[in-house]
Amino acid sequence: SQTIHQWPATLVQPVGSPLSLECTVEGTSNPNLYWYRQAAGRGLQLLFYSVGIGQISSEVPQNLSASRPQDRQFILSSKKLLLSDSGFYLCAWSRGFYGYTFGSGTRLTVV
Amino acid sequence: GENVEQHPSTLSVQEGDSAVIKCTYSDSASNYFPWYKQELGKGPQLIIDIRSNVGEKKDQRIAVTLNKTAKHFSLHITETQPEDSAVYFCAASINNNNDMRFGAGTRLTVKP
Numbered sequence: 001s002q003t004i005h006q007w008p009a010t011l012v013q014p015v016g017s018p019l020s021l022e023c024t025v026e027g028t029s030n031p032n033l034y035w036y037r038q039a040a041g042r043g044l045q046l047l048f049y050s051v052g053i054g055q056i057s058s059e060v061p062q063n064l065s066a067s068r069p070q071d072r073q074f075i076l077s078s079k080k081l082l083l084s085d086s087g088f089y090l091c092a093w094s095r096g097f098y099g100y101t102f103g104s105g106t107r108l109t110v111v
Numbered sequence: 112g113e114n115v116e117q118h119p120s121t122l123s124v125q126e127g128d129s130a131v132i133k134c135t136y137s138d139s140a141s142n143y144f145p146w147y148k149q150e151l152g153k154g155p156q157l158i159i160d161i162r163s164n165v166g167e168k169k170d171q172r173i174a175v176t177l178n179k180t181a182k183h184f185s186l187h188i189t190e191t192q193p194e195d196s197a198v199y200f201c202a203a204s205i206n207n208n209n210d211m212r213f214g215a216g217t218r219l220t221v222k223p
């Protein structure tokens with residue numbers, strides 16, 4: 001069966017520090033991968049998606065970047081965090097005509 | 112692109128009552144409509160989905176209906192229980208491509 005791992009679960013980082021969130025998928029190959037952000041009490045905002053290694057599409061301009069160095073690995077990064085980067089970050093995968101499967105999320109607080 | 116609107120934003124019901132959450136979509140080409148349940152501090156979990164070739168789908172106490180002509184779909188939860196309390200998201204896409212669009216979410220509270 002397929003599983004998605006996302007870490008860390010919580011993170012507190014100072015303004016101006018770098019960020020690296022990692023997501024890996026097991027049990028499938030060539031998945032579509034997604035990064036979403038959810039502000040407190042708000043909906044899901046798509047940040048990036050990837051259909052293959054090295055292929056990244058950005059939905060909104062921002063202080064963040066994404067990379068896919070391996071088929072089942074998706075990384076969300078920032079060189080310098082802003083207060084507005086605080087939120088709940090979710091990784092998800094899909095393949096074929098099925099719904100997205102989300103990870104357990106990372107709660108990022110920038111102080 | 113697709114735009115999904117979801118109502119209400121909050122819903123409070125008494126245990127045992129039914130709850131209905133409604134969504135509308137704008138792109139008539141959308142043909143896949145999943146519903147997700149998000150519990151506090153967790154990622155959303157797919158609970159039921161419907162494709163455009165059917166009008167209704169049931170799974171125990173939850174059901175989803177789709178009206179393609181009116182471009183709206185609804186989630187129905189019967190005999191609600193406190194553990195149904197969560198945020199529910201609807202979504203729409205064309206063949207589950209990278210165009211999935213989510214509603215803003217409904218916070219459901221089931222009071223014991």
